[in-house]
Amino acid sequence: MPTIAVIAPGAMGSAIGARLVEHGARVLTSLEGRGAASRERAAAAGMIDADTAELVAADILLSIVPPADAEALARRLAPALAAAPRKPVYVDANAVSPGTIARIAAIVSETGAPFLDGAILGLPPKPGAKGPRVYVSGADTAPALVLRELGLDLRVCPGAVGAASSLKMSYAGLNKGLTALAAIMILAAEHTGAGPALLDELAENEPALLARFAQALPDMAPKAYRWAPEMGEIADFLGPDAAGRQVFSGYADLYERLAADAGKPEIAALIRFAAAAAER
Amino acid sequence: MPTIAVIAPGAMGSAIGARLVEHGARVLTSLEGRGAASRERAAAAGMIDADTAELVAADILLSIVPPADAEALARRLAPALAAAPRKPVYVDANAVSPGTIARIAAIVSETGAPFLDGAILGLPPKPGAKGPRVYVSGADTAPALVLRELGLDLRVCPGAVGAASSLKMSYAGLNKGLTALAAIMILAAEHTGAGPALLDELAENEPALLARFAQALPDMAPKAYRWAPEMGEIADFLGPDAAGRQVFSGYADLYERLAADAGKPEIAALIRFAAAAAER
Numbered sequence: 268m269p270t271i272a273v274i275a276p277g278a279m280g281s282a283i284g285a286r287l288v289e290h291g292a293r294v295l296t297s298l299e300g301r302g303a304a305s306r307e308r309a310a311a312a313g314m315i316d317a318d319t320a321e322l323v324a325a326d327i328l329l330s331i332v333p334p335a336d337a338e339a340l341a342r343r344l345a346p347a348l349a350a351a352p353r354k355p356v357y358v359d360a361n362a363v364s365p366g367t368i369a370r371i372a373a374i375v376s377e378t379g380a381p382f383l384d385g386a387i388l389g390l391p392p393k394p395g396a397k398g399p400r401v402y403v404s405g406a407d408t409a410p411a412l413v414l415r416e417l418g419l420d421l422r423v424c425p426g427a428v429g430a431a432s433s434l435k436m437s438y439a440g441l442n443k444g445l446t447a448l449a450a451i452m453i454l455a456a457e458h459t460g461a462g463p464a465l466l467d468e469l470a471e472n473e474p475a476l477l478a479r480f481a482q483a484l485p486d487m488a489p490k491a492y493r494w495a496p497e498m499g500e501i502a503d504f505l506g507p508d509a510a511g512r513q514v515f516s517g518y519a520d521l522y523e524r525l526a527a528d529a530g531k532p533e534i535a536a537l538i539r540f541a542a543a544a545a546e547r
Numbered sequence: 548m549p550t551i552a553v554i555a556p557g558a559m560g561s562a563i564g565a566r567l568v569e570h571g572a573r574v575l576t577s578l579e580g581r582g583a584a585s586r587e588r589a590a591a592a593g594m595i596d597a598d599t600a601e602l603v604a605a606d607i608l609l610s611i612v613p614p615a616d617a618e619a620l621a622r623r624l625a626p627a628l629a630a631a632p633r634k635p636v637y638v639d640a641n642a643v644s645p646g647t648i649a650r651i652a653a654i655v656s657e658t659g660a661p662f663l664d665g666a667i668l669g670l671p672p673k674p675g676a677k678g679p680r681v682y683v684s685g686a687d688t689a690p691a692l693v694l695r696e697l698g699l700d701l702r703v704c705p706g707a708v709g710a711a712s713s714l715k716m717s718y719a720g721l722n723k724g725l726t727a728l729a730a731i732m733i734l735a736a737e738h739t740g741a742g743p744a745l746l747d748e749l750a751e752n753e754p755a756l757l758a759r760f761a762q763a764l765p766d767m768a769p770k771a772y773r774w775a776p777e778m779g780e781i782a783d784f785l786g787p788d789a790a791g792r793q794v795f796s797g798y799a800d801l802y803e804r805l806a807a808d809a810g811k812p813e814i815a816a817l818i819r820f821a822a823a824a825a826e827r
Contacts (some may be wrong), residue, residue, distance in 0.1 A: 400748070402744070424741070424744050425740075425744065430740055430744070433735070433740065434736070434741040434744045434745060436735070437733070437735055440728075440731070440732045440735075441728065441729065441749075441753075441756070442753075444731075444732070445725060445728060448720075448721065448794070449721065451785065451790070451794060452717045452718075452720045452724070453717070454788065454791075455713070455717055455720075455784060455785055455788065456713060456714070459645060460705075460706050460710055460713065461704070461706070461714040461717055464682070464705065464710070464714045465714060465718060468668060468680070469721075472669070472680075473721075473722075475755045476725075504735060504739075505731065505735055508735065509800065510731070510797045510800035510801035510804060511731040511734075511735065511801065512797075513793060513794075513797030513800065514728070514731060514793075514798060514801070516793060516797075517790045517792075517794035517795075517796075518790070518794060520789065520793065521790035521794070524790060
């Protein structure tokens with residue numbers, strides 16, 4: 268029975284953990300410093316609290332944390348990884364830029380542990396439903412294939428460390444960028460009184476986009492605080508593309524504003540528009 | 548038989564002119580300083596070359612020019628409009644921000660001519676096919692309704708001068724912003740080797756978006772030079788939304804770069820991606 272360490276038991280981590288447990292894996296996590304919600308999620312998923320020495324003794328260690336924490340986690344685990352007699356395969360599955368993943372790869376590789384770039388595309392798996400796609404890229408992806416037998420939709424992304432992250436950045440950038448664009452234009456239309464006319468136009472001429480916005484805007488509202496730094500990672504990813512960097516810095520500013528939206532008038536306007544759109 | 552002046556005989560102006568002629572209107576235009584292509588388009592459409600005094604004697608004067616030329620056209624026609632014994636209804640149908648339309652409205656109103664804000668949503672009409680939507684907003688839209696009998700899909704946008712332009716800015720911002728976003732992410736994916744994986748992901752999980760990109764990217768390539776200033780107008784339109792302004796300035800820079808793309812390697816990469824997408 269393979270042992271998989273999943274750090275941390277957030278919404279995605281615990282859902283992935285639950286699926287691995289269902290398929291017979293022993294799943295460890297770290298509850299050190301985590302709140303009651305994480306403890307409940309981990310317990311419900313059948314994940315076992317473990318100390319650092321136990322975590323680095325797993326067969327595979329999956330890092331699933333907020334993008335801003337990905338490098339710090341690798342640094343924190345590095346001494347224990349270096350000391351471990353048998354190293355796990357360290358898979359960083361976070362939405363980080365290829366530059367960040369290169370730094371994390373360097374930290375982990377120095378400990379002697381094999382490293383894979385990873386990317387999760389799609390929403391957390393729900394019981395019985397299809398899960399997200401989990402991509403890995405790197406020198407030797409074979410040790411990660413056991414995750415496929417453990418219920419994950421594991422796919423190999425051709426290329427070196429950085430390829431899976433690039434795929435994630437591109438795909439997430441399209442999806443979350445489109446939602447940001449929708450928010451910008453709908454707020455502007457509402458602000459100038461053209462909101463109802465825009466809704467009519469979209470219903471008549473862009474029904475697929477409108478249906479997407481009806482779902483995506485309410486889904487975004489509680490996640491804007493997370494998406495802001497993710498847009499920043501994508502801006503980094505765009506490297507030499509100054510125009511693209513500017514666009515994604517703007518998306519990051521927008522999501523930051525929406526997350527902080529005092530009294531939430533902008534969020535309320537977007538939810539109203541989405542509700543009217545859902546009725547078309 | 549109503550007389551409609553359509554300035555200028557560009558792709559949109561001449562296609563609108565042809566439809567008006569088909570429906571029995573006498574359609575005037577100005578060929579002063581225009582090249583051979585415009586002269587041919589105007590002749591094919593059945594539009595009649597006219598001097599300024601004749602143009603301002605029309606029942607309706609439609610301004611359909613590049614956004615950057617809209618205000619200059621109003622200034623150029625203002626003396627003749629002021630001198631005209633019977634003024635036409637001046638409809639500015641250009642993709643300009645509400646700030647720009649307010650300046651144009653002031654210039655025209657000072658001549659005593661009635662002014663309407665206008666907006667054209669959709670592609671130039673083709674013979675036999677449904678045309679674009681032509682919106683008007685302003686104090687008295689009744690005189691524009693004759694355009695409906697002359698074959699245009701004329702619609703009244705509720706609100707004052709500025710409402711039709713706001714609708715246009717929002718709708719065009721969504722459409723052309725989405726194409727810019729697609730170009731940014733596809734170029735980044737291609738640059739990092741994740742292009743084929745992104746194509747597979749979209750084909751499996753976002754087929755409607757992928758089909759849209761397959762059409763929109765090749766369509767954009769020859770228009771990027773026009774879309775760059777239009778994105779700038781939309782940035783102006785966004786006024787107090789600093790994040791949105793930043794996003795649209797980035798789109799403007801992107802389209803400017805694509806328009807100037809020496810040797811066109813970026814355009815070529817986008818066209819290749821679109822062709823592969825069309826095969827899915």
